[in-house]
Amino acid sequence: MEQAVTHLRPHRQTSWPFCILVWAALTAAGLAGGCGSASDATEDLAGAGGVGGRGGFQDGAGGPGPEAPAQDGGTVGLEDNPYELLLADPQRNPGDYFGADTLDPEDYAEAAATCYAPADACSASDCGAFASCCVDTGSCCQPLTEDLALPELLAFADCAGLTLEACAEGANIATFGPREPLLTGRGLIPNGTATSEGGALIGEAVNLSTDRVALDVQFTLPLGCNGTCLESAGVAFTGSMPDVFLDAAVGLLLSGSRETVSLIVGGEATDSFDAGNNDTVWSLLLSPSGSAEVQRDGILQGVYAFDSASLTGARLAVFGRNLSVADTSAALARIEIGIQRCDNPRAWTDRQPITVLVQDEPVSPLRAPSIAGDDTTTWLALEIGDGIFVGERRAGQLVVDAVPVLMPSEPYEALGIGDPELVWDGAAWSLFYTARDDNGAGSIRAAVAGPSPASFVRSEAPVLTPSADVASFDAPSVLYRDGLWVMVVRAMLASGATELRAYYTSDLQGGWARVVNGGLEPLSRVEEPTSEITSPSLIIHNSAYHLYYARRTGTRWAVELAVSDELLLWRPIGPVIGASGEGFDSLGGNGPDALSQTDRVDVVYMGQNGISFELGYASRPAPSDTASSIF
Structure with missing residues (x-):
């Protein structure tokens, strides 16, 4: 019986057009749509380069979006970024899989292309080198x-x-x-x-x-x-x-x-x-x-x-x-x-609305909050009125302090603050957020607190400020692991298009380096006004990056997922939270923020019911330590 279970590597059955965005494996000439180059990696950064930097579904779910482009066999993104540093799990050494002390970028890119491109290849045993292949394949099960x-x-x-x-x-x-x-x-x-x-x-x-x-x-x-x-x-x-x-x-x-x-x-x-x-x-x-x-x-x-x-x-x-x-x-x-x-990203077992209480009175948040946890408590940061508040999740309710932790008071916050992102690094709390100046341009700012997320002090230097081809930034998602900070934000370009971009640093005071020539920009780029991608939420789960984001098609929203081992080669999964058909999220959902837990993933989001958007919570089982044992 054990042998029979171990060798169950079935074919995937999915409605998502299963295409791989191995854009880090493209030649420079083949890169589409403003991915940038090594030379412009820091033109919109606030500060010097970071670690390794090179300077400076159901009906109404919103649909799967455009088909992803295919790979073309080069290694540009892998050569232009410290991809071994960027691995979601630094204990996993892909070089071991290829029988080498150091990983050859070309071998790695070709293996990813082989595993990610065909609809059923990712579930093959040879693709165990990639933790991303544990998602939505019936593999790496507990x-x-x-x-x-x-x-x-x-x-x-x-x-x-x-x-x-x-x-x-x-x-x-x-x-x-x-x-x-x-x-x-x-x-x-x-x-x-x-x-x-x-x-x-x-x-x-x-x-x-x-x-x-x-x-x-x-x-x-x-x-x-x-x-x-x-x-x-x-x-x-x-x-x-x-x-x-x-x-x-x-x-x-x-x-x-x-x-x-x-x-x-x-x-x-x-x-x-x-x-x-x-x-x-x-x-x-x-x-x-x-x-x-x-x-x-x-x-x-x-x-x-x-x-x-x-x-x-x-x-x-x-x-x-x-x-x-x-x-x-x-x-x-x-x-x-x-x-x-197994890890089935569509198998949410608990989708329910959350009541937000301020001084025992229910309030309606403008957007879904950020969810984060320390050793004992699940905390959420959210926008209410003009301020950012922090609260504690208790038995289906979010109990929020009456006093905001941040209110707009600086010139760069003239038109308000929002998009809070709460991060615990094991010792202290950081709060990243969008600040809009008097022209409406968004920059990414940060504030810090001690072991309690009750009082934050603004950092003097901005995290990201718009420049060059970027007119505005918003919607930061930030994670911390083993001394490395990773951030995904939405960039609104001067051309009118939007795309998601990734950055990293080992020193919050030393500036952020951009991940260049990877697959995130073409995966997320939107140029048509009838469509929109926003609200990225990046976590590490089972040794892989899981990037949740909201996609709008027409008036309907759905939450989608893409996975990656190193922020460069992306495997799009497609819609994972769509229209439930009833209740607060009957027509879909947006504004996701996810939290990796032991053997499960939790997410908060805004459910769409045709009348309003309402805050909700969902959870799904997902093994959290089965991919790390492959090497």
Whole structure:
């Protein structure tokens, strides 16, 4: 069973046009749309160069946006940036994967192009060099060992004379059908009739949109059938309670009369195979990416699609019909079960509105807040009125101090402040924000506090000020790891276009260096007034950069995601928070800010319901330490 789980690397099934932006691998002449060059890397920086610097879905979700351009085999971005410094996880050495002490940029770019470009390549074992390939592929999953929803072993053939509850290791059992299932030396006989199926639901609900499940099944074939008996036994996941017949969403079914085992998807036989004998082991490997892989005695029979997104509360069922006597009936002899938790960026399990309270009175924030956490508390910074406030999240509410931590008071803040970004570096808090001068031009500023985010003091020097081709900056997203600060901002260009840009530094007082000739600018560049990309939120999770951002198409908003190992080669995932169809975010969402937690990602955002935007929260399970073990 362990081997079967380990080798589940299924094909991806997604509506997003899966194109790779390996723009760091393009030649300089091939770079499109103002990515800049090494010579202009600091023309909009406030201060000297930083570390290594070279100076100075559902309907209404907003759609996937324009198709990303493809790579062209060069190494410009990797050569023009200290990419080994920029790795999201400095403990991961890609050079080890390529068998070298130092990483060759050309080898790295070519490997990324190979893994990122085809729709199914990223889930291949050779692509384990890239932590970005852990996202949305059903790879790098975390084995579940505690509080299991299903028994690890159902040895039905060894349970003759026992109750089904005892055989199932005390798991929850709900039988269905006109007759009780039987346990004999042949295994579990579902005991359905000619007009209805019998069987049982076993265990608790499983979320197949986040969990990878492997079933190893041995059937006991009926005796004396000769192609005429009504004998069947199967195992499947279902999203509904059984009626006369089980609505099998995905599973395996033995047909005694045909002497076949069929893959059932959506209640229909998708493919059928020779049943073999009683020693034949059938493996059904289900991925949250929506692929079902069938093996017989370890040999692949085929890979098929199923609707994993709809099976967030799937129940395991054993079922069938048996008209022969028990000594000759079709049965399920043995089922081994393995479950792993994967990173499906669309599988948000908890989307709900948040009430913001100031002095016990509810208020409506203008935009989604910044979310950050220290060792004990989750804090949020947000705009209310003219000021920036800080509050603490408590049980679905955001309790905000009555006194703002920052109000506009400087000439460069003449038209206001906003876009707060709260960052904890392990010892002190920093608050980055947008300041607009009397001309409306935005610059990025910072303020600092001690171990409590209650009182901030402005830094004298600006972080970024507009110059050259940039008319304004806004919406900073900043993270800190191991002595390195990384920032993504939106740049509004003099041409009218907008794009996201990345910067880095090891010294907040020494200025920021721009990441040049990478893939972020072409990924995020918008030139049409009917579209918009804004509100970037950059985190590190499971050894990769996760960049959330909001995209508007027409009047509808959706939150999208792109991932990268080093801020240069980007793998766009597409919409991950779109229209829910009901409630505060029925038409979509924008303004995301994400927080990496142990084995999960939390996000706050503004839900769109057609009348107003309302603050909301969502969370999803996501392994946080499975990629770092690859090297």
